Amino acid sequence: MKKVRYLELEGKSASFNFLAALFAGMAALGAWAFFHLEHSGHADTGMNNQIVWGLPHVFAIMLIVAASGALNLASIGTVFNKGLYKPLARISAWLSISLLMGGVIVLVLDLGNPFHIDYMFTSFNETSIFAWNILLYPGFFLFTGIYLWTMMDTSKRNYYKSAGTAAFIWRLILTSGTGLIFGLLVGRIGFNAAIMAPMFIVVSFSVGLAFFIITLMATYKWSNRPLGCVLLKRLKNLLVIFIAAAFYFAVIFHLTKYYSMASQDLESWLLFGDSVHTKLLWIGQVVIGTLIPLALLLIPRVGECNTAIFSAAVLVIIGTFCQFFVTIIGTQAFPQQVIGSDYQVIASKFGDADPYHVYSPSSWEVMLGLGGLGLTFLMVLYGFKIMRFLPESLADKDLDPHAKSA
Amino acid sequence: MTQLALVIDLNVCVGCHACVTSCKEWNTSGSAGYLTDENPYEKDPTGTFFNRVQSFEIGEYPKTETVHFPKSCLHCEDPPCVPVCPTGASYKRLEDGIVLVDFDKCIGCRYCSWACPYGAREIDEQQKVMKKCTLCVDRLYDESLPESERKPACVLACPTSARLFGDVHDPESVVSVAIREEGGYALMPEWGTKPANHYLPRRKIRKPIHEDELQRADNPLNKEQRKPRAPVDEPTLDDSTSW
Numbered sequence: 143m144k145k146v147r148y149l150e151l152e153g154k155s156a157s158f159n160f161l162a163a164l165f166a167g168m169a170a171l172g173a174w175a176f177f178h179l180e181h182s183g184h185a186d187t188g189m190n191n192q193i194v195w196g197l198p199h200v201f202a203i204m205l206i207v208a209a210s211g212a213l214n215l216a217s218i219g220t221v222f223n224k225g226l227y228k229p230l231a232r233i234s235a236w237l238s239i240s241l242l243m244g245g246v247i248v249l250v251l252d253l254g255n256p257f258h259i260d261y262m263f264t265s266f267n268e269t270s271i272f273a274w275n276i277l278l279y280p281g282f283f284l285f286t287g288i289y290l291w292t293m294m295d296t297s298k299r300n301y302y303k304s305a306g307t308a309a310f311i312w313r314l315i316l317t318s319g320t321g322l323i324f325g326l327l328v329g330r331i332g333f334n335a336a337i338m339a340p341m342f343i344v345v346s347f348s349v350g351l352a353f354f355i356i357t358l359m360a361t362y363k364w365s366n367r368p369l370g371c372v373l374l375k376r377l378k379n380l381l382v383i384f385i386a387a388a389f390y391f392a393v394i395f396h397l398t399k400y401y402s403m404a405s406q407d408l409e410s411w412l413l414f415g416d417s418v419h420t421k422l423l424w425i426g427q428v429v430i431g432t433l434i435p436l437a438l439l440l441i442p443r444v445g446e447c448n449t450a451i452f453s454a455a456v457l458v459i460i461g462t463f464c465q466f467f468v469t470i471i472g473t474q475a476f477p478q479q480v481i482g483s484d485y486q487v488i489a490s491k492f493g494d495a496d497p498y499h500v501y502s503p504s505s506w507e508v509m510l511g512l513g514g515l516g517l518t519f520l521m522v523l524y525g526f527k528i529m530r531f532l533p534e535s536l537a538d539k540d541l542d543p544h545a546k547s548a
Numbered sequence: 549m550t551q552l553a554l555v556i557d558l559n560v561c562v563g564c565h566a567c568v569t570s571c572k573e574w575n576t577s578g579s580a581g582y583l584t585d586e587n588p589y590e591k592d593p594t595g596t597f598f599n600r601v602q603s604f605e606i607g608e609y610p611k612t613e614t615v616h617f618p619k620s621c622l623h624c625e626d627p628p629c630v631p632v633c634p635t636g637a638s639y640k641r642l643e644d645g646i647v648l649v650d651f652d653k654c655i656g657c658r659y660c661s662w663a664c665p666y667g668a669r670e671i672d673e674q675q676k677v678m679k680k681c682t683l684c685v686d687r688l689y690d691e692s693l694p695e696s697e698r699k700p701a702c703v704l705a706c707p708t709s710a711r712l713f714g715d716v717h718d719p720e721s722v723v724s725v726a727i728r729e730e731g732g733y734a735l736m737p738e739w740g741t742k743p744a745n746h747y748l749p750r751r752k753i754r755k756p757i758h759e760d761e762l763q764r765a766d767n768p769l770n771k772e773q774r775k776p777r778a779p780v781d782e783p784t785l786d787d788s789t790s791w
Contacts, residue, residue: 183673183675183676184671184673185586185594185673190594190671191667191669191670191671192667194658194661194662195662253655253656253657253676254654254656254658254671254675254676254677254678255654255655255676256655256656258652258653258654258655261635261637261655262634262635262655265637265653266634266635266636267631267634267636269631270631270633270634270659271632272634272657272659273634273635276634323659326632327662327663328628328663329628329662329739329741330662330663330665478665478666480617480619480665480666480735480736481617481735
């Protein structure tokens with residue numbers, strides 16, 4: 143395999159400026175939404191006492207989960223010695239840092255009191271998985287940052303493998319922690335399941351790879367750099383496996399919850415009800431996020447097409463978004479059965495007598511979520527412009543699909 | 549260890565919301581206040597309430613009945629909202645078992661709301677911190693109040709005395725006696741949270757009455773002759789005086 147040469151983006155084209163303006167605009171919208179909500183309070187969101195995590199948390203958790211998955215490509219090269227993926231490691235690491243930054247910013251800005259975030263460290267509660275997660279994020283930045291440094295600084299090559307392995311282990315812990323935010327919720331019938339941790343890891347594989355594929359293909363297309371079929375085919379095959387695995391975990395999760403009498407009412411409502419969550423689960427997660435991408439990638443000749451791979455990646459992200467929407471908001475929308483499921487609230491002076499709680503996200507919440515996405519890709523864009531993250535060529539002739547990592 | 553708690557008698561609660569309004573009145577101007585109200589006089593008012601009354605319909609027609617169900621923090625002995633709080637803002641007092649939130653330490657992550665199986669947590673829309681029933685802790689130890697008033701505002705306000713207050717760990721307290729003798733139960737014990745607040749169930753009062761109970765055993769008329777009745781065709785006093 144040829145020695146890989148990394149080059150910055152020139153960053154002077156009209157398309158670069160357009161994308162930079164677009165992502166900066168999205169980030170600015172997010173900042174505007176944050177300051178507005180900080181001033182006016184949660185009354186301007188769709189959240190209430192029953193649905194306390196809304197759309198911004200869906201964005202945040204998807205980006206955080208995708209961040210650890212996006213690092214997968216680097217780990218395959220470094221930890222598992224697959225040389226073909228080694229040139230992708232810098233892109234993978236920077237994308238994962240950017241995704242995590244976007245997700246964590248949305249998460250923090252959606253807190254009621256983000257300016258008290260220092261209490262997480264000064265008054266750390268070691269029994270809280272939420273508190274541990276707040277430690278895991280800076281750890282991810284640190285480990286992935288060091289990993290990226292050892293990749294780019296030839297004098298630190300001796301530490302490259304160790305740094306990559308540490309980042310890989312940390313990302314598994316991070317995503318387990320994200321899953322356990324829900325898995326350790328003993329008071330919610332929809333969760334309290336150990337499967338949440340591995341399920342989040344597998345979902346991170348698929349959505350992280352989808353973000354990676356979109357970033358890679360768009361960057362190489364717009365910067366007119368060659369991107370070979372061999373690499374794309376490998377990524378495509380990986381995506382197929384990850385989509386199938388994520389779907390398998392989702393099926394097992396819903397099946398076991400449906401089987402349990404304690405959670406059967408909730409699962410029946412999610413799976414067979416008439417709410418928006420049922421539609422998002424079946425149409426969004428299953429059809430758009432799983433079946434269509436699998437068809438696009440597996441049907442002969444269609445799957446060879448770059449457009450199909452790109453489209454499949456976009457659909458996986460949409461499907462994962464729907465999955466998290468149902469996981470986070472759907473389970474809150476189902477009323478807690480305080481005095482037994484046979485009894486129904488018929489009247490309440492507080493507007494909480496509905497069969498299930500309705501959540502309509504406000505435009506401020508949409509803006510805050512999109513702000514995180516904009517910040518992520520603004521970081522990606524300027525990272526590629528400033529740093530040498532992008533191989534000059536990923537053409538087939540420049541890559542050896544059977545190469546072992548050095 | 550003392551564990552202060554409420555015992556709410558669902559049999560006599562009439563859903564008048566006096567507990568709700570007195571709670572709001574006391575706490576919005578107390579140390580836990582203010583309690584935000586959004587659009588209080590508009591179409592969709594929302595607000596922060598430490599105590600809410602929901603009405604449930606139970607049974608099937610025609611044998612239905614309405615149960616008014618006051619709901620507030622149950623001050624669990626093993627509260628799931630406390631260990632999940634990332635900053636330790638939610639805490640349980642050792643001296644009296646009351647679960648409280650330190651607003652200054654609360655970052656508004658709302659994770660405690662996820663953890664509470666009873667939905668008793670309240671997000672204050674303005675202050676954006678989690679709030680909940682304090683059992684009027686600022687009344688309980690206020691020596692400027694007469695001792696009889698050192699109770700939660702809701703207990704003092706209840707017109708049917710449906711709310712009792714005391715130490716559930718003291719077997720002779722009014723709440724322990726009520727729980728023991730009137731079938732008091734905790735909500736959803738399967739969660740293992742050991743709620744301190746208890747509810748007394750709806751109770752049907754049925755007294756079997758035998759036929760002989762309807763007969764007066766010491767009726768003197770059984771021994772004496774009954775008063776003779778005048779023949780129907782004779783004029784009555786009214787008839788004789790009507791002219």
